[in-house]
Amino acid sequence: MNEMITENIRIIQQRIDKACKTHNRNPQDVKLLLATKTVPAERIEIALRTGQTLIAENKVQELKDKFEYLNTIPHVNHFIGHLQTNKIKDILKYNVSCIHSIDRFDLAEKLHQRLLKENKTMEVLIQVNTSFEDSKYGVSPTEVLDLVRQIATLNTLQIKGLMTIGLLSAEAKKIRQCFQLLKHIQQEIIALHIPQVSMEELSMGMGGDLEIAIAEGATIVRVGTAIFGQRPTADSYYWNENL
Numbered sequence: 403m404n405e406m407i408t409e410n411i412r413i414i415q416q417r418i419d420k421a422c423k424t425h426n427r428n429p430q431d432v433k434l435l436l437a438t439k440t441v442p443a444e445r446i447e448i449a450l451r452t453g454q455t456l457i458a459e460n461k462v463q464e465l466k467d468k469f470e471y472l473n474t475i476p477h478v479n480h481f482i483g484h485l486q487t488n489k490i491k492d493i494l495k496y497n498v499s500c501i502h503s504i505d506r507f508d509l510a511e512k513l514h515q516r517l518l519k520e521n522k523t524m525e526v527l528i529q530v531n532t533s534f535e536d537s538k539y540g541v542s543p544t545e546v547l548d549l550v551r552q553i554a555t556l557n558t559l560q561i562k563g564l565m566t567i568g569l570l571s572a573e574a575k576k577i578r579q580c581f582q583l584l585k586h587i588q589q590e591i592i593a594l595h596i597p598q599v600s601m602e603e604l605s606m607g608m609g610g611d612l613e614i615a616i617a618e619g620a621t622i623v624r625v626g627t628a629i630f631g632q633r634p635t636a637d638s639y640y641w642n643e644n645l
């Protein structure tokens with residue numbers, strides 16, 4: 403079991419390196435993020451002991467449950483799940499350094515208010531629904547620019563880039579279109595030169611499509627199953643708006 407995690411990480415890292423080579427990317431510019439939803443802290447520890455540093459949860463409850471165990475092991479916590487406004491207070495307790503899933507102004511505004519109160523700041527990515535599926539979270543591509551402009555006025559939030567989930571299990575061509583769209587939006591935002599807005603991060607690509615994502619400019623690829631194995635819970639539990 404433990405050897406499997408170590409071996410899987412090696413394989414994923416190899417795929418990342420190979421894709422970088424093929425597409426003239428510097429491997430230093432592509433971070434591997436371990437998506438750890440449903441993975442027990444003991445197994446996450448194994449991954450961290452191999453030298454991995456970046457992990458992310460989807461739910462504040464899981465972040466909380468594993469926090470104490472993992473706290474003494476050096477790592478960086480991001481958050482990649484749908485964030486409810488009533489969880490904002492909680493998420494600030496667990497050393498999350500970047501939230502990838504900011505997709506609406508009221509959420510950003512409430513997060514800002516809480517950060518002000520606690521005299522903190524937070525890095526955020528704007529999640530974009532590049533697959534145009536109703537079931538997916540994320541701001542629609544037509545509304546991203548306005549949302550970025552609005553959020554840029556909240557001085558506790560540092561916009562660092564964009565995130566998308568993209569189409570799952572579809573043809574490579576359609577997946578690629580999602581990533582190209584995110585890249586295109588990134589370029590549009592860069593051209594606007596909005597003060598305090600950085601577009602250095604593109605969080606896109608997962609176990610099945612990280613090569614395509616790297617080809618299209620990903621700086622963070624998020625991998626779970628391909629490292630930790632199948633999850634007991636259906637993905638809809640994490641991704642469906644109605645749950």
Ligand SMILES: *Cc1c(COP(=O)(O)O)cnc(C)c1O
Nearest residue numbers: 437482608609624625626627628
């Ligand atoms: C779970 C998850 C991933 C990783 O998915 P796998 O299929 O486990 O590789 C990536 N991004 C987000 C937002 C996730 O919730």
